[in-house]
Amino acid sequence: MTQIHPKLSIITIVLNNKSFLKHTIESVINQTYSNIEYIVIDGGSTDGSVELIQSYGSKINTWVSEKDSGIYNAINKGVSLATGEWICILNAGDRLVNENTINHLFKDPISKEIQVVYGDWFLCNLKENPEVLVKGYANLSKGYLLHQSLVYRASLHKNRGPYLETKKLIISDYIFLRSIDEKHYQYVDMAISINDNSGVSSQSWSLEQKVAFDFILGKVSFQYMVKRILFERMPDFSKKIVQLLLKFRSN
Template structure:
């Protein structure tokens, strides 16, 4: 049986069943000197009491390492070495994480305010909650105040999963034991390993996910999956393979997944 809960803002600071939740945030980075400091600052400024930030650098060749050094704070852990891409870096980070909960902060992204992780931690207040997620805004790379696409996740159901639904990957937080039971990112997927992992986790686990109905993260446009027409076609092929691998659906689910994105471009005021 699958279960979900939709929390209103007033619910977040009610008494909870467990103690303080430690959150590990993982950032995979390669040659992002212009944006990495903001991603780090975004995590540093979170008011939640117990956060670690793992920066997994793929041996950057620009000024990324210098930017990381300037932005350094005592919640950070850092690795810099060649890797096989973003999912290899994220897998390294998960293996190093010591938190009860793991989330991803891409090197171009940032939290919308300083209370995001406090709200996430409160949503994990019951021990049987395995996943928490929220909404995401895509913003222009050169102007982070300009929202060009709004991804409203909505509550989860298995039916939605079969119609191409997924939560925005940068807003998804999972208990560490989900990775331990179901495995890390499948690196045979070069662009869609996050989607494949979400299909695997949501279809194989009773995650009891909690949806926070507000924007948690802003993402700059220009990621690996939407950089060109060829990348978009490659992404669609990998999405289809992920659906088939996990027995979730096929071409109809892929079509629903792509069509559902159209409404995200009707940006709310």
């Protein structure tokens, strides 16, 4: 068994997102779990994000502000600075469900065989209505995972290297996580994060990349991949009709 209160490094990346960054920072520094290292990587913001970061003083353990080559380049910078046994990626606009989230996550010792601890989440749109939350349920076999709602061992990067950095790819975290054998995962029956769904990773083409990668791994069939991609390309109204029909059929 590992220690009961392991050190957790939470990494936040941001670029010109001052308004939503405040939500994220507050959710981390107000955690009742004491063994947290907080790292913020700013991509050279000019909207006051840097000044906001500075205003929190010692509550943010490490922060950097400089230009980067993209999302995963920024995350890799944070990973290289992390000293915790576990890592959580919580980007600007995302936040932990409440101040006791990490305490609940680490309330019991975690077996050394477990590399990833994951749970459910809530989605909202900070630009339109941040108060409306939609529950999302993790499902490992179907690839329903969000990096905001899991923690993983930092040692995985020593064995598997950093996140892939390419401009055309927005699922490097998903590729990293799906390459880990499912026997090393542990599900916790709780929502871990509240995530802003107005970001780039929420776009349909991001999900299409994930499904295509799962097909390459042999985790889903060709027919399933095609159906998922076609469904994501439907207008929202058409999606709702299909969902209603499926719900009616199951009842």
